[in-house]
Amino acid sequence: MTDIGLIAAISIFTAGLTVAFGAIGPALGEARAAAQALASIAQQPDASGAISRTLFVSLAMIESTAIYCFVVSMILIFANPFWSWATEATAAAAGAGG
Amino acid sequence: MEITPDARILFEVAGLPVNATIFNTWIVMALLTIGSALITWRLQPDVPASRWRTALEVIVTAIEAQIAEVTRQPSTRFIPFIGTLFLFIAVSNLLLVVPGFAPPTASLSTTTALALTVLVAVPAFGIASRGLGGYLRTYLQPTILMLPFNIISEVTRGLALAVRLYGNIMSGAVIAGILLGVAPFFFPVVMDMLGLLTGLIQAYIFAVLAMVYIAAATGPVPRANPSPSSRERAATDVGALDGEK
Numbered sequence: 302m303t304d305i306g307l308i309a310a311i312s313i314f315t316a317g318l319t320v321a322f323g324a325i326g327p328a329l330g331e332a333r334a335a336a337q338a339l340a341s342i343a344q345q346p347d348a349s350g351a352i353s354r355t356l357f358v359s360l361a362m363i364e365s366t367a368i369y370c371f372v373v374s375m376i377l378i379f380a381n382p383f384w385s386w387a388t389e390a391t392a393a394a395a396g397a398g399g
Numbered sequence: 400m401e402i403t404p405d406a407r408i409l410f411e412v413a414g415l416p417v418n419a420t421i422f423n424t425w426i427v428m429a430l431l432t433i434g435s436a437l438i439t440w441r442l443q444p445d446v447p448a449s450r451w452r453t454a455l456e457v458i459v460t461a462i463e464a465q466i467a468e469v470t471r472q473p474s475t476r477f478i479p480f481i482g483t484l485f486l487f488i489a490v491s492n493l494l495l496v497v498p499g500f501a502p503p504t505a506s507l508s509t510t511t512a513l514a515l516t517v518l519v520a521v522p523a524f525g526i527a528s529r530g531l532g533g534y535l536r537t538y539l540q541p542t543i544l545m546l547p548f549n550i551i552s553e554v555t556r557g558l559a560l561a562v563r564l565y566g567n568i569m570s571g572a573v574i575a576g577i578l579l580g581v582a583p584f585f586f587p588v589v590m591d592m593l594g595l596l597t598g599l600i601q602a603y604i605f606a607v608l609a610m611v612y613i614a615a616a617t618g619p620v621p622r623a624n625p626s627p628s629s630r631e632r633a634a635t636d637v638g639a640l641d642g643e644k
Contacts (some may be wrong), residue, residue, distance in 0.1 A: 357600060358611075361604040375573060
């Protein structure tokens with residue numbers, strides 16, 4: 302397999318893997334947080350305002366780990382520095398050869 | 400596909416390229432400033448308030464109430480900064496529904512700039528309320544051993560603020576773009592509606608986190624005694640939550 306094909310294959314595979322594993326942890330964490338908050342609201346409906354506010358903030362924080370993984374995979378697919386290096390090198394080699 | 404509006408150059412002013420991010424930021428700023436200037440044009444205290452003025456008052460009092468609830472401190476000092484952050488992010492995220500408008504918050508440079516203002520505002524408010532020595536001493540809490548970790552947490556919270564907002568808004572745009580190729584007409588609309596909700600929540604989160612960081616720097620000095628007041632607990636709890644991450 303050529304260099305450029307290898308870079309493309311590994312980038313695409315790693316992007317999928319990043320999102321896959323990056324989604325597991327936050328999903329479990331958010332589920333736990335939401336379940337706990339619902340149980341607390343059921344027990345203390347008076348405190349629902351404060352509970353849901355902190356729940357939103359915590360969910361956003363938990364979710365940001367998933368978002369980091371998503372950003373990394375987007376960079377791997379759409380703005381891959383290795384890919385642009387390889388395409389430039391190939392173009393330069395073709396220019397020198399032809 | 401482009402994952403940031405930075406790459407789209409609209410026109411050049413005196414040789415300087417103006418990209419979509421800068422242009423759309425100015426649109427949002429103009430909308431906010433001209434809108435509120437027009438509404439508060441010739442304010443009079445006695446006449447029955449117009450609808451627009453009532454709408455503005457609803458927004459401002461809601462922000463005030465939220466700040467008071469989060470910090471348990473008088474909100475007058477914070478509302479210019481926190482309210483501006485919230486309104487700017489919320490309006491630029493909600494303008495997602497305008498065709499051809501790329502929200503400036505979908506660019507990492509905008510969100511980094513917003514996070515940098517928070518990073519500057521935290522020491523500024525802290526020094527203003529505690530004095531230079533009092534603020535610097537908070538870095539030594541609870542022991543001097545925590546100094547490097549306190550400094551690292553300052554930097555990482557700024558990084559997290561920037562990447563969180565950027566990632567959320569950018570992911571909405573990218574997913575809508577991908578779905579546009581796969582299943583046009585219906586699913587992109589649903590995802591854009593979800594994007595509106597996410598955008599508003601992220602604006603709220605950004606403002607609340609900035610408020611929590613500032614409140615932790617200006618609030619009562621946390622001590623190691625076993626019975627902190629509820630106010631200190633509220634401020635330190637959310638701060639500790641972020642510090643753990």
